[in-house]
Amino acid sequence: MSLALSCLIPLYIVAIVLYAVRVLKGPTVSDRVLAVDALGFDLAAFLTILSVLFRAPIMVTTALVLALWIYALDIYVAKYLESKEMGD
């Protein structure tokens, strides 16, 4: 099982690098936020897989928090784009 999981890990790393390329390329703010969005959710999944692979249960809690923060980023940027304020 661990061997099979280890073979899949590089694919996730390649996907993370490709998302990071789009974060750098842009060209618009929305593109960058969308790429960070996909990158963040991908990292959350990656963390759950690593927590099983490394037998470190504490890592999986960070995945949940990361997923919630990525959603917050989306909403903040959408709110700023639409009404030029972030809500106090």
Next chain:
Amino acid sequence: MLWETVCSVVGLILVAVGAFCDIAAAIGINRFPNFFVRLHAATVGAIGGAVVPTFGAGLIALGSPELGNYRFFVAGVSFTTGLMIMILGQAGAHALARATLKAKAAPLEPCVHNALREREEVRGE
């Protein structure tokens, strides 16, 4: 036991499917022409590339006795995270798309069919 093996194998298949969807989404997000088309790639990456492997990791955790009692903790948090990403990924992408369209923050072309513009033109007549 048998159910542990079944959980592990099904989980591994889900993680493999997730890896494929992730690579496809990452290529798509780099190759598609504009923001609104890239939204499709990003949501494939969010659902196929994040929710499916998260559920897979939860199943693998359930099927691995080496984790001891922590496997139920890891499986529970994994399924919760997967459910959260399933709901929040789409809501966040929609909010971002709506705001981008309203603020004209990204180019619309190339655009095959713009139903919103048609509806506005019909309403304008």
